Amino acid sequence: MAIKWENYDTQNFYDELMKSAGKPRKSAKQVSKYFESLSDEELKLVVNSTDLAIKEMGITFTVYHEGGAIDRAWPFDVIPRVMPKQEWQKIEYGLKQRVKALNMFIDDIYHDQKIIKDKVFPAELLEQSVNFRKQCVGVTPPLNIWAHICGSDLVKDSDGTVYVLEDNLRVPSGVSYMLENREVMKRVFPDMFEQLSILPVDDYPSQLFDMLAAISPRPLDYPEVVVLTPGIYNSAYFEHAYLAQQMGCELVEGRDLVVGDDDCVYMRTVEGLQRVDVIYRRIDDLFLDPEAFNPDSMLGVPGLMRAWKSGNVALANAPGAGVADDKVVYAWVPEIIKYYLGEEPTLPNVPTYRCMNDSERQYVLENLDKLVVKPANESGGYGMLIGPMSTKKEQQKFAGLIKADPRNYIAQPTLNLSTVPSLIGTNAEPRHVDMRPFILSSDDIKVTTGGLTRVAMRKGSLVVNSSQGGGSKDTWIVEEE
DSSP: OOOOGGGOOOTTSOBSSEEETTEEOGGGHHHHHHHHHOOHHHHHHHHHHHHHHHHHHTOEEEEEETTEEEEEEOOBOSSOEEEEHHHHHHHHHHHHHHHHHHHHHHHHHTTTOHHHHTTSSOHHHHHTOSSOOGGGTTOOOGGGOSOSEEEEEEEEOTTSOEEEEEEEOSSOOOHHHHHHHHHHHHHHOHHHHHHSOBOOOTTHHHHHHHHHHHTOSSOOSSOOEEEEOOOTTSTTHHHHHHHHHHHTOEEEOGGGEEEOTTSOEEEEETTEEEEEOEEEEOSOGGGTOTTTSOTTOSSSOTTHHHHHHTTSSEEESOTTGGGGOOHHHHTTHHHHHHHHHOSOOSSOBOOOEETTSHHHHHHHHHTTTTEEEEETTOOTTTTOEEGGGOOHHHHHHHHHHHHHOGGGEEEEEOOOOOEEEEEETTEEEEEEEEEEOEEEESSSEEEOSSOEEEEOOSTTOOOOOGGGTOEEEOEEEEOOO
16 A cells, blocks of 8 residues: 555644544544555556646646746645534634625725724824725725625644634635636545535535626626636636636626726627626736726726726726735734624734834844745735745845835744645655635625645645645545544
8 A cells, every 4th residue: 555644744733634643633534544545556547637637627827937927737636635514614704704804994994994093003004005095985885895705815833723824805816726626536536525525615606606796786687797807828817717617707808898988887799889797807906997097007998997986887806905905904904803893803813023013023123034024915925034944145135125114014933834645656745735715705705615725745845825836735624424
């Protein structure tokens, strides 16, 4: 037998499948037993079948590099992450609580700013926000919801505590890979899905459509919903096309839409102009409408903000929602939840030092070799300092950056991220993971069952981003017997 769990070393990390060598967690007993039963040849066949399925299904992602962009097959590991339903339900509750409070925060920021007047949220933090859109002040989107789709990144520490690492409220990506991961696993391991009660994820496209339909300005049974993409050169184009196809909606670019004299949005079709009710936009705010934002943008639709402000079209996520998608604002989310909901946060933040605070900044500067330093608005793992793995020169560089612009930085201790066994050759080795569930908000809040588990494929690495060599796993939320 290829995998011998009695030889599996958890290295004192919290492992999602194995309590210790040879001892699987209750929820993962059948999974560990199944993989242990496979011979070397069978494991190789599984990997080959997986690679073939990914190729046949055309699952790719794009990596930008100096010479342009290249498409790569989606990196995938066949050993799933397993989580009992009871544990997941607590996380689901906490995510709903968090997103509800964040939407109330965004709505308040663009209206009365009570949270600032009550001195719970610092005014200077908002004044220096690069994602605050003055064009959105006073606008009331349908149902007062701004962040209709949120992807919150979760990590688990060595004691099993689940933390929120960040909230992605602008144009969060990855849900298509969560769905495709499940399809690949069903093809390769049909027996496992017959034997285990694995909760489904394939209702996400219909939930997404229902959410988008709920914010339509026209009360139609089937409003015209479109997915607006920047085009084929965008790193998430696969996802844009996939979601449009799954929802049965048109995938459009800016040139396919036009705003009429009546401030309504129309789609160009072979049969003439057709009114659009809801746009799931995957274009950043600043490129959305050259009349309102960047006048040089060729990606957006002139007049789109006019149509949105007039209430003739719904945009998801709403422009300006990114004001809460800021790693410094993230540090205030526990206070935001208490202020708007009067509740204690169910899911804690990772302990965070705010460099705009004098004493916390001083601590950060004195402990750069121990901390992870993050700029407010980078993503994909870029622009960070991972203190324990950094050089003195890099630490000096970040010290200068922090002193020059303390508002732009936070710092956090390096967590001992949980691990999941990953197939390395024909053996299983622990690799660190995080998870991105997706939360849909309109007249109801729904959370995907589990989420996209991202895995650092390199031994010891904490960087899970696909753009930097990370891969992914299917996430199985299971009913425990």
